[in-house]
Amino acid sequence: MATYKCEKCGMSVNASCGECNAPLVNGMLDLDDGNQVQVSTCPNEHGKIKSPLCCGNDMSLSLIHI
Numbered sequence: 001m002a003t004y005k006c007e008k009c010g011m012s013v014n015a016s017c018g019e020c021n022a023p024l025v026n027g028m029l030d031l032d033d034g035n036q037v038q039v040s041t042c043p044n045e046h047g048k049i050k051s052p053l054c055c056g057n058d059m060s061l062s063l064i065h066i
Contacts, residue, residue: 004040004061006054013052013059017042026051026061
């Protein structure tokens with residue numbers, strides 16, 4: 001299961017697709033202005049969301065094996 005964890009406070013969250021329950025995959029989205037935004041994407045092409053935030057920063061991805 002992919003887990004996002006805040007490097008500042010240690011809070012974590014599991015992220016999976018609501019359509020197929022697959023763990024979301026971390027990635028980057030290139031914007032037209034040249035900037036990048038961290039996103040979480042369904043590996044089965046059900047869409048993507050902005051990656052979770054905590055303490056004002058993007059949470060970093062860590063892989064948890066269950």
